[in-house]
Amino acid sequence: MSAPADRPTLRRPWRWWGAGPAHLIGHLLVIAVAAFALSVMFEERFAPRPWNLLLWLLGGAVLHDLVLLPAYSAVNIAAGRLLGADHERAVPILNHLRVPAVLSGVLLLTFAPRILDGQPQNYERALGHAPPDYLGRWLAVTAAFAVGSALVYVVRRLRADRASPDRSAPAGAAERSR
Amino acid sequence: MGLIPDAPPPGPTRPGFWRSPARSTWTTTLIGSVLLVAIVVVATTGFLSHAAYQPDLGRNALVPREKDLQLLVFGWPAGPSWLYAMTQGAHVTFGLAMVPLLLFKLWSVIPRLFAWPPPTTPAAALSKLANGLLVGSALFQLGTGLTNAQLFYPWHFNFVVAHYYGAWLFVASVALHVATQLPAMREARRTRGEILALGDTGGDPLRTPNPGPTTITRRGVLGLMGASTGAVVLGSAGQAVGGPLRDLALFAPRGAGSDDFPVNKTAKVARITQELVGASWRLELPSPSGGPPVVLSRADLLAMPQHTHALPIACVEGWSSMQTWTGVRLADLAARAGVPEAQTVHVVSVQPAGAFKQTTLGHAQIHADRGLLALQVNGADLSLDHGYPARIIVPALPGVHCTKWVGRLEFA
Numbered sequence: 252m253s254a255p256a257d258r259p260t261l262r263r264p265w266r267w268w269g270a271g272p273a274h275l276i277g278h279l280l281v282i283a284v285a286a287f288a289l290s291v292m293f294e295e296r297f298a299p300r301p302w303n304l305l306l307w308l309l310g311g312a313v314l315h316d317l318v319l320l321p322a323y324s325a326v327n328i329a330a331g332r333l334l335g336a337d338h339e340r341a342v343p344i345l346n347h348l349r350v351p352a353v354l355s356g357v358l359l360l361t362f363a364p365r366i367l368d369g370q371p372q373n374y375e376r377a378l379g380h381a382p383p384d385y386l387g388r389w390l391a392v393t394a395a396f397a398v399g400s401a402l403v404y405v406v407r408r409l410r411a412d413r414a415s416p417d418r419s420a421p422a423g424a425a426e427r428s429r
Numbered sequence: 430m431g432l433i434p435d436a437p438p439p440g441p442t443r444p445g446f447w448r449s450p451a452r453s454t455w456t457t458t459l460i461g462s463v464l465l466v467a468i469v470v471v472a473t474t475g476f477l478s479h480a481a482y483q484p485d486l487g488r489n490a491l492v493p494r495e496k497d498l499q500l501l502v503f504g505w506p507a508g509p510s511w512l513y514a515m516t517q518g519a520h521v522t523f524g525l526a527m528v529p530l531l532l533f534k535l536w537s538v539i540p541r542l543f544a545w546p547p548p549t550t551p552a553a554a555l556s557k558l559a560n561g562l563l564v565g566s567a568l569f570q571l572g573t574g575l576t577n578a579q580l581f582y583p584w585h586f587n588f589v590v591a592h593y594y595g596a597w598l599f600v601a602s603v604a605l606h607v608a609t610q611l612p613a614m615r616e617a618r619r620t621r622g623e624i625l626a627l628g629d630t631g632g633d634p635l636r637t638p639n640p641g642p643t644t645i646t647r648r649g650v651l652g653l654m655g656a657s658t659g660a661v662v663l664g665s666a667g668q669a670v671g672g673p674l675r676d677l678a679l680f681a682p683r684g685a686g687s688d689d690f691p692v693n694k695t696a697k698v699a700r701i702t703q704e705l706v707g708a709s710w711r712l713e714l715p716s717p718s719g720g721p722p723v724v725l726s727r728a729d730l731l732a733m734p735q736h737t738h739a740l741p742i743a744c745v746e747g748w749s750s751m752q753t754w755t756g757v758r759l760a761d762l763a764a765r766a767g768v769p770e771a772q773t774v775h776v777v778s779v780q781p782a783g784a785f786k787q788t789t790l791g792h793a794q795i796h797a798d799r800g801l802l803a804l805q806v807n808g809a810d811l812s813l814d815h816g817y818p819a820r821i822i823v824p825a826l827p828g829v830h831c832t833k834w835v836g837r838l839e840f841a
Contacts, residue, residue, distance in 0.1 A: 267550070267551075268550060268551055268552050269549075269550025269551055269552030269553050270550070270552030270553075270555075270556075274552055274555075274556075274609070275552070275555075277605050277608060277609070278555045278556075278558075278559055278605065280601070280605075281559060281562070281601045281602060281604075281605045284498075284597055284598070284601040285562055285598050285601065285602075287496075287498075287597075288498075288594035288595070288597045288598045289594070289598070291492070291493065291496050291590065291594050292586070292590060292591050292594045292595065294590075296587075297586060297587040297590040297591070298585070298586040298587065298591070299585060299586075300585040300586070303584060303585040303586060304584075304585075304586045304591065307569060307572065307573070307584060307586075307591075308565055308566075308569050309565060310572075311564075311565065311567075311568025311569055311571075311572050312561065312564045312565045312568055315532075315535060315564075315568060316535075316539070316542060316564075320535065320536065320539055331641075331642075331644065337644070338642045338643070338644055343644065345644050345645075346644065346645060346649065349645070349653070350653060350656070353653055353657055354656060354657050354660050357528065357529045357532065357657040357660065357661060358657075358660055358661065358664060358680065360528060360532075361525055361528040361529070361575060361661050361664075361680075362579065362661075362664065362665075362680035364575065364576045364579035364580070364581035365579045365580075365581075365680050365681075365682065366680070368581075369581060369583065370580070370581055370582065370583070373580040373581065373582065374580050374682065376694075376695065376697075376698045377580055377682075377692070377693060377694060377695070377698070378682070378683075378687065378688075378691055378692060378695070379692060379695040379697070379814055380688075382682075383685070383686035383687075385679075385680060388679045388680065388685075389680070392679065
């Protein structure tokens with residue numbers, strides 16, 4: 252992601268190219284390795300359906316950059332709007348939603364093959380017994396995160412109230428000046 | 430540059446579009462450094478696993494041998510016994526832990542994906558391409574690895590070949606990325622204590638000129654990354670570590686709720702029948718000189734000197750399990766076959782189905798003090814699923830090479 256070196260510092264023959272010779276050599280080496288690796292992966296005996304492999308190679312980046320990240324950003328923004336001037340509250344609520352959501356979302360993404368179990372027969376064929384209820388476990392863990400976060404919020408809120416019992420408005424100054 | 434307007438169009442290409450004040454090159458450097466440690470562990474253990482399969486022997490190679498990029502295919506040692514359990518457990522556990530690390534890393538650099546103007550020189554375009562390769566191969570490796578380790582195969586290509594060559598793609602891209610980013614990483618460490626007013630980017634392309642309210646600090650972001658990585662590790666590491674941690678591995682296929690002595694393939698799936706392993710079963714040791722083979726019944730094997738050792742069975746899927754095995758030493762069987770100095774043994778199972786119904790082991794495995802053809806485990810006869818009447822168990826050998834239902838040992 253680095254911008255190639257500033258053009259004025261480059262010697263003349265490299266100026267239109269936009270970077271020095273080391274940049275070019277490094278990239279050519281990687282492209283050579285990539286071309287060789289891809290040529291083996293795409294051999295018909297290993298990838299009888301080349302489109303499927305191509306989809307897998309490009310799919311992750313596209314899904315992440317254009318679906319997952321925009322989606323969680325939008326949820327984050329929506330939550331921020333719903334909560335209004337949350338950062339002015341004595342105990343802001345937003346991170347008490349964010350933390351359990353991120354933890355349980357990461358678990359879902361990482362263990363989706365077990366939790367959603369699109370091919371339940373694989374587990375039974377390998378281990379000889381039916382899989383445990385991974386979805387139930389994830390839901391239980393998610394609930395535990397949510398309850399835990401709510402409890403921490405309540406405790407922090409009680410402490411904040413005790414610290415300034417005579418406050419007329421719930422200004423967050425005392426909390427934030429710590 | 431008449432074709433591309435100097436001012437970015439509305440949307441994510443505008444510098445003020447991304448508003449989190451937690452983003453900065455310092456944040457990215459820290460996340461990237463942690464991620465890099467995980468990548469080094471996962472890549473090293475992955476290539477070690479490739480070596481552990483001993484692709485230079487017999488028909489072990491799963492990728493075309495003449496196109497194998499790995500220079501380091503050495504004779505895999507038969508010890509320490511926990512070697513493969515450790516390297517492969519680390520491969521899968523660190524690989525899963527990379528999911529949150531990579532998510533946070535990508536979050537921290539997302540504004541650069543849309544940086545305006547788009548590449549204006551061939552070199553800048555090449556950099557973009559290399560970054561595409563980097564992110565694409567990273568997500569490909571994680572996606573294929575974590576699905577395979579969780580017994581889900583939603584693809585139409587050869588997993589081993591794709592994951593192995595995908596690793597070369599990924600490692601090469603990471604090496605180039607680190608080399609090109611090193612100056613930025615050094616610079617970021619220097620700015621660690623630097624305090625800039627919100628909205629002042631100080632020339633840092635990842636700081637936002639248009640910050641939203643500070644709802645979370647940089648430390649908060651890093652803490653959240655640590656917590657989610659910890660949750661993933663806790664949810665899976667127990668299948669590799671065993672003991673009480675196994676019950677905490679809520680999401681690993683061989684974690685909580687699974688037998689602490691699981692299998693990778695049942696006898697039913699391998700199409701093992703009573704006729705194949707019943708009283709008529711014999712172990713055949715062909716003579717390399719062309720003479721009549723040595724044929725041993727299970728009673729003959731039990732009459733040979735028995736050895737008992739605690740050894741882990743360790744799977745490429747990242748789980749392992751320590752058990753106490755009893756059986757005949759492979760070295761004794763080599764001597765019985767008339768090849769006391771055997772260099773290799775081709776192990777053939779009676780199982781009609783399965784990719785690993787044969788394997789070839791090397792000198793280290795045959796002559797390992799604790800290299801066994803096991804007949805019993807934990808004091809009882811092997812169960813059918815664990816390879817009755819006889820199976821290979823050798824220290825540090827990948828589980829799929831510890832062939833079950835062995836019918837023939839060809840020493841040479």
